[in-house]
Amino acid sequence: MRLAVSGTYSSGKTTVAVGLEILTGIPRTQAKTMREILPYAVPGKRLEECTAAELVGLGLRRFADRVARESQLPGDFISDGSSLHEWVYGKVRVRFGLNPEGALPHDMPPQIENGFFEQVIEHMGAVMKDHAVRSYDAFAHLPIEFPLVADGHRPVSEGFRRLSDELLLATLEQLGIRYDVVGGTIEERLDAIARIHGLPRLMPVEEAAAAAVALVGKMSIPQETGRAPAAAR
Secondary structure (H helix, E strand, C coil), X not given: CEEEEECCCCCCHHHHHHHHHHHHCCCEXXXXXXXXXXXXXXXXXXXXXXXXXXXXXXXXXHHHHHHHHHHCCCCCEEEECCHXXXXXXXXXXXXXXXXXXXXXXXXXXXXXXXXXXXXXXXXXXXXXXXXXXXXXXXXXXXXXXXXXXXXXXXXXXXXXXXXXXXXXXXXXHHHCCEEEECCCCHHXXXXXXXXXXXXXXXXXHHHHHHHHHHHHHHCXXXXXXXXXXXXHC
């Protein structure tokens, strides 16, 4: 079983993916986040300061990292996100602009207004969709049930993540990849996903959920910027 945990920003993907790894013993994989890629890909910039060309480069770097990590797990794995996410986020930025929190949706630079950026994203999407069809057996899609986390490293709006959620589901339908929408508490999500796919259980769901919440809570979430912290300069 090569299972992708799907969903947009603040849907709980990482907590569920970590919980599934703890519950089942199936290894988890994920691509580097944009905040991890930014410092060496676009030094000195925040994500919302990146140009269209730089955003394309970031998406490609993240996709390449995802493919490399998945290739190291030739058997079963649980993926936090999927190759579709790199494409969907780029696609939705065509609608909302480079900085969804700031500029108006129509306030776009010329290379986006004339359709060039959209064409690039569409061709990237063809590659990333093909990867999804070949690499994932099924998706567990997490709906938007939690508020957007205001931690300073997600330059998106509620409209951005709603449209992202809709596009993810529409793309899974288009590609014919099996998916199940799984909502509820973390415990309910873990239980449902394990039951739907007949996954092994190494411990009670409640114990796995508690361990996942504790582990994710300890993960470092720095500002999504290429600027090094003062102590590291």
